[in-house]
Amino acid sequence: MENQPTPSPTELRTEEFVVNIGPQHPATHGVLRIEATLDGETVKNILPHLGYIHRGIEKMTESMPYKQSIYLTSRMDYLSAHINNHACSLAIENALGIEIPARAKAIRIIMDELQRLTSHELWWGSCAMDIGAVTPFFLGFRDRERILEIFEANTGNRLTMHYIVPGGVMRDVLPTFVSDVKELLKKIKGYRHEYDQLITGNFIFQHRTQGIGYLSKEQAISLACSGPVARASGVSCDVRKHYPYDGYEKLDFKEVIDYGCDNWARYLVHMEEMTQSIHIIEQLLDNFPTGDFRTKIKGIIKLPEGEYYQRVETARGELGVYIVADGSNKPYRMKFRTPSFSNLGAVKPTTVGLKIADLMANMSTIDLVVPDIDR
Amino acid sequence: MTKKELKQYLEVTYPNMEVKETFNFPLLLVNKEDVIPVLTKLKDASETRFNFLFCETAVDRNPNFEVIYHLTSTYYHHDLEVKVILEDRENPIIDSVYGLWEAADLYEDEIYDMFGIRFKGHPNLRRIMLTDEWNGFPLRKDYQDDKIISL
Numbered sequence: 001m002e003n004q005p006t007p008s009p010t011e012l013r014t015e016e017f018v019v020n021i022g023p024q025h026p027a028t029h030g031v032l033r034i035e036a037t038l039d040g041e042t043v044k045n046i047l048p049h050l051g052y053i054h055r056g057i058e059k060m061t062e063s064m065p066y067k068q069s070i071y072l073t074s075r076m077d078y079l080s081a082h083i084n085n086h087a088c089s090l091a092i093e094n095a096l097g098i099e100i101p102a103r104a105k106a107i108r109i110i111m112d113e114l115q116r117l118t119s120h121e122l123w124w125g126s127c128a129m130d131i132g133a134v135t136p137f138f139l140g141f142r143d144r145e146r147i148l149e150i151f152e153a154n155t156g157n158r159l160t161m162h163y164i165v166p167g168g169v170m171r172d173v174l175p176t177f178v179s180d181v182k183e184l185l186k187k188i189k190g191y192r193h194e195y196d197q198l199i200t201g202n203f204i205f206q207h208r209t210q211g212i213g214y215l216s217k218e219q220a221i222s223l224a225c226s227g228p229v230a231r232a233s234g235v236s237c238d239v240r241k242h243y244p245y246d247g248y249e250k251l252d253f254k255e256v257i258d259y260g261c262d263n264w265a266r267y268l269v270h271m272e273e274m275t276q277s278i279h280i281i282e283q284l285l286d287n288f289p290t291g292d293f294r295t296k297i298k299g300i301i302k303l304p305e306g307e308y309y310q311r312v313e314t315a316r317g318e319l320g321v322y323i324v325a326d327g328s329n330k331p332y333r334m335k336f337r338t339p340s341f342s343n344l345g346a347v348k349p350t351t352v353g354l355k356i357a358d359l360m361a362n363m364s365t366i367d368l369v370v371p372d373i374d375r
Numbered sequence: 376m377t378k379k380e381l382k383q384y385l386e387v388t389y390p391n392m393e394v395k396e397t398f399n400f401p402l403l404l405v406n407k408e409d410v411i412p413v414l415t416k417l418k419d420a421s422e423t424r425f426n427f428l429f430c431e432t433a434v435d436r437n438p439n440f441e442v443i444y445h446l447t448s449t450y451y452h453h454d455l456e457v458k459v460i461l462e463d464r465e466n467p468i469i470d471s472v473y474g475l476w477e478a479a480d481l482y483e484d485e486i487y488d489m490f491g492i493r494f495k496g497h498p499n500l501r502r503i504m505l506t507d508e509w510n511g512f513p514l515r516k517d518y519q520d521d522k523i524i525s526l
Contacts, residue, residue: 047499049503050503050504051503051504051505051506054504058489058514059513059514094398095398219477221426221427221449222426222476222477222478223477223478224427224428224476224478235449236449237449306397306398307397307398307399307402307456308397308398308399309397309398309400309430309445310399318429320429320445322432322443322445324434332434333434333435335430335432337429337432337445341485342429342478342481344481345477345478345480374504
């Protein structure tokens with residue numbers, strides 16, 4: 001120690017220190033703790049700590065009949081509750097070889113796409129708020145509220161619907177459903193220019209996102225990213241296109257891919273996906289099938305022994321339901337491959353080397369939902 | 376490749392390994408020692424190019440453990456399930472695939488946390504969901520906890 005020369009004022013050194021962001025921090029949108037190593041304002045390392053809302057859903061499913069397990073999936077990604085139920089129901093239907101009526105398929109897809117719209121609208125508001133704009137949050141919630149009203153009228157619930165069940169849907173939609181949704185879409189399309197005026201064309205927002213949070217295509221694949229995060233890095237991974245389910249193959253829609261790899265690209269992919277969702281719903285409303293909304297299936301579901309895997313595209317990416325069945329009425333093991341858990345890995349490579357304020361921007365465009373990570 | 380073609384390809388390429396099929400995917404049973412060479416070959420071979428590890432998990436088949444890798448290819452969009460059986464229940468250990476797919480970082484942390492399977496070569500193996508002092512591994516079939524109340 002004595003041999004070290006005293007530093008001259010020109011050789012001032014800096015020291016790294018650790019800051020815990022969360023678990024109660026508004027920018028993490030839930031209880032997630034990020035251990036960030038900082039040098040001044042520059043982020044040197046990111047280590048996420050999870051488990052603050054771990055409920056052991058995979059353990060709980062092992063002691064529950066298949067039908068009851070579906071109810072737990074709404075609690076994972078609560079912004080894609082319909083789509084989670086859909087994944088679980090599809091896994092059971094495919095294993096048992098049940099064919100469901102055309103009306104049920106149409107209702108399921110309309111509900112899925114409305115759910116994607118609610119999720120992306122909430123994301124749009126909160127993303128802008130993380131970056132510093134307050135008004136978009138209210139506008140996002142205003143439009144989301146209109147869709148939630150439709151959910152409430154038709155399914156009885158606003159957030160955890162449990163509407164999609166094996167064999168179809170729980171109950172038929174209201175007679176006014178088609179006209180309600182048509183009116184809603186008209187309203188939402190009318191609002192879209194406000195979104196672009198407020199945020200998309202905003203100089204400050206563009207400078208906070210363009211060129212920030214770079215995630216290369218190779219890294220997105222290596223990290224098993226899916227959904228808008230991977231598609232903004234040029235990875236074609238839309239489950240609706242590559243492994244279509246419940247009639248997506250008959251619909252005309254584009255897989256939104258951007259090659260920008262940064263926050264701005266992720267923003268654009270989300271925005272374009274909303275347009276595509278509206279387009280999908282319009283096609284189904286024009287010739288909405290009549291008939292049964294559900295096929296009768298046995299009261300107790302028993303899956304034959306084997307392994308089943310079913311994936312769907314939620315608002316955040318690819319959700320996989322992996323069921324190991326032993327022939328009884330309960331799953332031997334049920335694993336949920338959730339999109340947010342894989343996408344969480346993208347926080348570190350996008351942020352290291354940038355300033356701490358960019359961490360918030362990156363996390364909001366990666367669009368994490370914490371109960372989906374922890375399960 | 377379709378499921379059938381992929382199954383035939385695997386039978387020809389890996390003659391000393393068992394090839395089965397599950398409801399959705401072909402299934403390749405790999406010995407514990409061969410995990411890294413086999414997965415590296417599957418990732419790099421121009422016929423398969425399984426470059427996307429979309430799910431890695433474990434199943435407790437008391438007394439054995441199964442570690443399961445679900446692979447897909449962003450070039451060909453075909454899928455494969457690779458299964459490794461671990462017979463040592465007291466000290467289950469397997470090579471980490473972190474060198475092949477960065478996604479394994481979080482997946483293997485979770486498997487270690489829930490099943491107690493150790494991964495050799497993993498950069499930072501930690502209890503990711505539960506606390507460090509937690510007793511036992513919850514997703515094992517013989518896990519006992521007084522706090523579990525069945526209704």
